[in-house]
Amino acid sequence: MAEAVVTMDGWSVVHDTRTFDWASWKLTSEEERNAAVKEFKELMKKWDTVEEAKLGSQSLYKVVGNKADLMFIFLRPTMEELEEIKREINKSKLGDYLIPDYSYVSIVEMTMHNPMNEGKDRKLSPQVEARLYPILPKWEHACFYPMGRRRWEEANWFTIDKEERTRLLYDHGMTGRKYAGKVKEIITGSIGLDNWEWGVTLFAHDPLQFKKIVYEMRFDEVTTKYAEFGDFVVGNYLPAEDVDAYFAL
Numbered sequence: 001m002a003e004a005v006v007t008m009d010g011w012s013v014v015h016d017t018r019t020f021d022w023a024s025w026k027l028t029s030e031e032e033r034n035a036a037v038k039e040f041k042e043l044m045k046k047w048d049t050v051e052e053a054k055l056g057s058q059s060l061y062k063v064v065g066n067k068a069d070l071m072f073i074f075l076r077p078t079m080e081e082l083e084e085i086k087r088e089i090n091k092s093k094l095g096d097y098l099i100p101d102y103s104y105v106s107i108v109e110m111t112m113h114n115p116m117n118e119g120k121d122r123k124l125s126p127q128v129e130a131r132l133y134p135i136l137p138k139w140e141h142a143c144f145y146p147m148g149r150r151r152w153e154e155a156n157w158f159t160i161d162k163e164e165r166t167r168l169l170y171d172h173g174m175t176g177r178k179y180a181g182k183v184k185e186i187i188t189g190s191i192g193l194d195n196w197e198w199g200v201t202l203f204a205h206d207p208l209q210f211k212k213i214v215y216e217m218r219f220d221e222v223t224t225k226y227a228e229f230g231d232f233v234v235g236n237y238l239p240a241e242d243v244d245a246y247f248a249l
């Protein structure tokens with residue numbers, strides 16, 4: 001029967017991309033630039049203490065291509081915290097140059113399609129907890145894209161039997177498992193929160209692995225028949241120790 005599947009939901013997430021106003025930055029005095037970067041690094045330090053306490057996670061990426069310059073990914077227990085962080089960035093000195101661009105709001109999600117997850121909604125196993133409240137791996141590259149499932153008359157994800165969806169996602173999971181150690185994924189649900197149905201965030205040491213996994217999955221029935229994709233954003237990790245160099249002129 002075509003019934004909704006129970007989801008287990010974790011931290012709220014925002015992918016926040018910014019275009020950096022280099023033209024104005026170049027007109028700013030060195031003293032002001034140094035003060036802005038110093039204040040920004042203090043903000044990063046503050047966010048890191050949240051991550052150390054396992055009350056959230058975040059990472060910053062230098063975006064490749066011209067969709068944006070930077071992409072922040074923040075995970076927090078509440079949407080209030082995500083909005084506060086946005087305001088904190090915008091009120092900071094560096095915030096004057098971080099022009100808001102594309103963003104995506106979602107919540108970390110696991111479904112009961114995975115038999116491993118069954119019966120674990122009350123008492124979370126450490127594995128399930130690590131998936132719902134993930135600390136972002138500080139790997140060199142990240143790739144984000146939103147996606148949805150088709151609702152075409154001849155291929156409608158929301159009218160097929162739950163058992164069939166479970167089978168299709170099982171096969172999908174098997175493809176994913178081949179990339180263990182090469183690609184880490186965080187699936188976030190965004191129905192009712194943003195324009196697509198899911199957000200896919202992938203991490204890799206070698207960006208070629210993004211191309212390989214997404215290509216291979218295009219042959220999985222669940223993707224071939226039912227998947228639609230939004231824009232892809234690819235970025236290179238920007239650790240706090242490289243922030244000075246990034247903004248230096």
Ligand code: VOV
Nearest residue numbers: 110111113114169173176177183184185198200214217223
């Ligand atoms: C890194 C590899 C990897 C692995 C191991 C993996 C495994 C799994 C499992 C076991 C499950 C189902 C149960 C659950 O735990 O939720 C999922 C679920 C999902 N996936 Fe996935 N996925 C991966 C990777 C992976 C990628 C690269 C994509 C993008 C698809 C593509 O074609 O570009 C994707 C998408 C999704 C989505 C949208 C869902 C939710 C669908 C829904 O209708 O609910 N996913 N996924």
